[in-house]
Amino acid sequence: MNIFEKINSLAKRRGFIYPGSEIYGGLGGFYDFGPLGAELKFNIKQAWWRDVVQARDDVVGLSASIIMNPKVWEASGHVSGFSDALVECPKCHKRFKVDELKKKEKRFICAGCGGLFENKGRQFNLMFKTFIGSAEDSASLAYLRPETAGGIFVNFKNVLDTMRVKIPFGIAQIGKAFRNEINPRDYVFRMREFEQMELEYFVKPGEDEKYFEEWLRQRLEWYRSIGLKNIRTHEQKKEERAHYSKRTVDIEYKFPFGWQEIEGVANRGDFDLKSHAKVSGKDFSYFDEETKERFIPHVIEPSAGVERIVLALLCEAYEEENERVVLKLHPKLTSYKIAVFPLLANKSKLVELARRVYNNLRKDWVCAWDDRGNIGKRYRAQDEIGTPYCLTIDFDSLGKEDVTVRDRDTMRQERIKIKDLKDYLSKLL
Ligand code: GAP
Numbered sequence: 050m051n052i053f054e055k056i057n058s059l060a061k062r063r064g065f066i067y068p069g070s071e072i073y074g075g076l077g078g079f080y081d082f083g084p085l086g087a088e089l090k091f092n093i094k095q096a097w098w099r100d101v102v103q104a105r106d107d108v109v110g111l112s113a114s115i116i117m118n119p120k121v122w123e124a125s126g127h128v129s130g131f132s133d134a135l136v137e138c139p140k141c142h143k144r145f146k147v148d149e150l151k152k153k154e155k156r157f158i159c160a161g162c163g164g165l166f167e168n169k170g171r172q173f174n175l176m177f178k179t180f181i182g183s184a185e186d187s188a189s190l191a192y193l194r195p196e197t198a199g200g201i202f203v204n205f206k207n208v209l210d211t212m213r214v215k216i217p218f219g220i221a222q223i224g225k226a227f228r229n230e231i232n233p234r235d236y237v238f239r240m241r242e243f244e245q246m247e248l249e250y251f252v253k254p255g256e257d258e259k260y261f262e263e264w265l266r267q268r269l270e271w272y273r274s275i276g277l278k279n280i281r282t283h284e285q286k287k288e289e290r291a292h293y294s295k296r297t298v299d300i301e302y303k304f305p306f307g308w309q310e311i312e313g314v315a316n317r318g319d320f321d322l323k324s325h326a327k328v329s330g331k332d333f334s335y336f337d338e339e340t341k342e343r344f345i346p347h348v349i350e351p352s353a354g355v356e357r358i359v360l361a362l363l364c365e366a367y368e369e370e371n372e373r374v375v376l377k378l379h380p381k382l383t384s385y386k387i388a389v390f391p392l393l394a395n396k397s398k399l400v401e402l403a404r405r406v407y408n409n410l411r412k413d414w415v416c417a418w419d420d421r422g423n424i425g426k427r428y429r430a431q432d433e434i435g436t437p438y439c440l441t442i443d444f445d446s447l448g449k450e451d452v453t454v455r456d457r458d459t460m461r462q463e464r465i466k467i468k469d470l471k472d473y474l475s476k477l478l
Contacts, residue, residue, distance in 0.1 A: 053305040056363050057236055059374070063434050065089065065363070065384075066237060078233030078241030085434055086359065088384035088415060090244070093275070093358050094223050096381060097246045100271060101221050101351075108219040108248065109212055113200025115225055116179065116191050121199045124328035125321060127176060130292045131195055135173040135231055138162065146231050175228045177241075193227035198350065200224075201249045202321045205333060216335055216346055217260060219250035223355075235306050237356040244355035249317075251346035253337070257295075257316050260349045265298055265314045268351050272300065272311075276379040277358075277365055279303035283310070293320040300353075302361040311361055312353035319345040366435060373428075376435035377458060380478050383435040386414040387474065390427050392443040394420035403442040406452060406467060410440075413471065414478065432457055438474065 050058065060066040065086035069079030082090055102110045122128050134147035141162040177193040180186075194200065201220045208220055223246045233239050252260045265282070272280050285297040295318045299310040322345050326333040336343050366376040380386060387410055391403035400420065410416050417436060419427045424441060431439050441453040445464075452470065455462045465473050 051305065052367070053236075053364075055374075056305075056367050059367070059376075059433065060086070060363060065434075066359075078230055078239070080237050080240060080356070082359075085384040089359055089362070089378075089382060090355055092382045092384075093355055093362075094244075094246065096275060097271075097353070098221070098223065100274075101219075101246075101248055105219075107214075107217060108221055108250075109208060109214065111201055111204060111208070111220050111222045112224065113197070113204060113222060115194050115227075116181070117194065117199060117203065119191050120328055121203055121325075122176065122192050122195075124324040125199055125202070126292050126324065127192075127195055127199075128174070131176060132172040132174045133231055135171055144231055173229075173231060175230065177227045177229050194225075195228050196226050196352070197222045197224045197245045197247045198249060198321070198352070201247070202325055205251070205322060205325075206331065209335070216337065217250060217252040217256070219248050221246075221248045223247075235304070235309075237360050238304070238306075238309065240356060243357075245352060246355060247350065247352045249321075250349040250351075251335075252349060254319065254344055254347050257318070257347040257349060261296065261314065261316050264349050264351050265300075268300060268312060268314060268353075275358075275362070275382060276377075277302060277361055279365060280311075281308065283308070285313075291315065293317045302357075302364075304361065304364055309357075311357040312351060315350045315352065317348040317350050319347050321348060322346060373432050375432040375457065378435040380437040383437055384415065385417040385431070385434070385436045386438065386478055388417040388419055388427070388431045388436045388439045390424060390439065390441045391420050392424065392441055398447055399442055399444070402446060406440065406442060406470070410470070410474070414474070428455060428460075438477065440470075 063085060064083035067081045067083055068075040069081050070076045098110065102108050135144055136147055137144050138159045141159050143159055176195050179191050179193060180189045181191050182189050201222055204220070208214060224244065225242060226245045227242050230239055230241050233241055250260060250264060269280065279302055281301050283299040283301050285299060290297050295316040297313050297315040300312040300314065301308045302311045322333040333345060334343050335346050362378060362382065366378045368375050368377055389403055389407040389410065391399040393399055407416055407418055417431065419430065428439055437457045439455045441455065443453065446452055450468070451464045451466045453462050454465050
């Protein structure tokens with residue numbers, strides 16, 4: 050098994066990621082996150098929300114609906130322009146994105162059939178369609194949102210009118226997005242249903258470049274703060290950029306399958322607010338009380354994918370050491386913070402004390418309980434899922450009212466009094 054296969058296998062075996070609808074043979078491009086994956090995702094989203102929204106005076110949050118009036122996607126250009134050119138191999142009938150073939154012709158040439166594509170392909174819109182109400186016709190047609198940004202733009206006026214916000218300010222949202230990708234690939238890297246964490250930061254025209262640089266810097270710093278080291282930037286060329294973008298810089302991670310985007314920072318200019326003003330007939334201008342100027346704000350958009358960050362973190366954290374596999378995840382992201390073990394499961398005094406410790410710590414942290422097998426095996430099992438601290442209650446603990454705290458990374462063990470445990474762990478976590 051190569052490293053990527055080993056990471057996939059660990060993620061399945063230890064309850065991070067399961068193939069979607071697995072008992073029915075799966076469904077391409079859809080995955081389910083198991084108990085540990087759900088915690089990891091939650092912690093990533095929480096870290097982002099804290100840093101991008103709650104810790105700042107100039108950003109507010111939003112939770113818009115996934116299905117919106119289809120006019121939203123007409124105004125945004127997604128109905129007419131959010132498509133990939135698709136070609137079908139005339140021999141084996143496999144389908145490919147034209148731009149992938151051009152870039153990676155050798156890799157994508159049909160294995161076994163060697164089909165060559167001479168046509169330019171047909172345009173294939175990536176939005177999932179659905180119908181509202183009982184009639185299935187064009188009047189009831191709606192889309193699952195392809196990005197969370199749409200909900201932010203249509204609520205720009207609502208936020209402006211109801212909150213005390215002043216330019217520059219941002220509106221942030223975390224939520225599901227859907228794209229009918231032609232080739233879902235590389236595990237949870239390219240899926241058809243995924244989660245985005247997006248910020249639309251509204252600025253005065255002319256100040257957009259300054260804020261673009263500032264957000265790019267902050268986002269890179271954020272990735273380093275959660276422990277991602279193998280990152281770089283990629284300036285998109287004009288032909289790579291989305292229809293709304295004046296400038297986009299991708300933040301890329303070095304996955305086992307190559308450097309790939311985990312976040313895009315885009316300068317969307319005034320494209321969105323202008324288009325929505327035009328299609329809706331509403332006024333999206335902003336009046337600056339200080340300068341007495343009226344203008345349409347420009348938008349800087351850092352947009353990240355939660356599952357791509359999960360995958361990057363698993364790749365970054367996965368380490369094989371002499372006799373163990375360890376996920377060296379940042380403690381603020383790990384599914385469990387602490388695991389508690391009574392040395393022996395059949396000694397009721399040990400179990401009783403361990404339960405007391407466990408129940409007390411659970412009030413503050415997500416904790417695991419394990420009383421099966423030998424202690425060495427229990428340590429290995431927690432290392433593999435990244436639990437930073439394991440606590441063992443042994444016979445000495447009964448008299449001394451202390452526990453052994455074992456550190457995931459150094460494997461060093463220290464005896465700590467039970468009454469001091471919370472303080473001790475708070476400092477570490
Ligand atoms: N609002 C801007 C926007 O949606 P994007 O570059 O298309 O820009 C932003 O998407 C982020 O969303 C990407 O950097 C990626 O992390 C994530 N993303 C996009 N498509 C995805 C897919 N099919 N599967 C998983 N994540 C995806």
